[in-house]
Amino acid sequence: MGATEADDRHVSEEIGFDDQLLVGGALGGVLAGVLMGLLMHYRMGIMEVVGGLYSVESVTAGWIFHLVHAVLFGVFFAIGLQWRPFAKYDFGPLAIALLGLAWGVALWMVAAGVIMPLWLDAMALPAPDLPNWATKSGTGHLVYGATLGVVVAIADRL
Structure with a gap:
């Protein structure tokens, strides 16, 4: 993210985001x-609870919908890094990884x-009571955010 948009060969002119x-x-x-x-x-x-969000209470549906959510939230994270208020910062790999962790917490x-x-x-x-901040769920989201942040940090440096 260190290069300006005009200098970055990865920025797509069609969508205005770094496609990489x-x-x-x-x-x-x-x-x-x-x-x-x-x-x-x-x-x-x-896992079947995730499928239940879409009226299909099965483990298979849970996995499918969970992975769809995971990809969408991963792309939203990458878009967020490029959002104008954040894009002006030259985030290094450690900062991107930590932002991924924060994204997981959010x-x-x-x-x-x-x-x-x-x-x-x-x-x-x-449904669980509000707010549902169960520790196991928090651990899962920390794993998600940390992994996402590291992969995006690597992609940013390629």
Whole structure:
């Protein structure tokens, strides 16, 4: 992210974003999603709950929807790094990795802690109390954010 937009060969003129960073966000999202998903599946036993968000309570659907979320949140992270208020900073690899960790915490507090319980309740499914800041979920989101941040930091330096 150190080069200006005009100097950066990775910035797509069509979309105005660094396409390499977006790919890094997507790939980081997949890898981070798999690692977090393994925790959700084997340590927490809640993968079918993710499918339940879309009225398909199965482990397979949970994995599919979880990975879709992971990729989308990974791409949103990469876009966020390029958002005008942040784009002016030359984030190094450590800063990007730490921002990924912070992104994981934000997702845990907002998406898992507030939106998911509200969504489950709206679907008339068993929902945890608000806010749902369970430690295991927080650990999973830290793994997600840290992994995403490292992959995006690597993509930024290629």
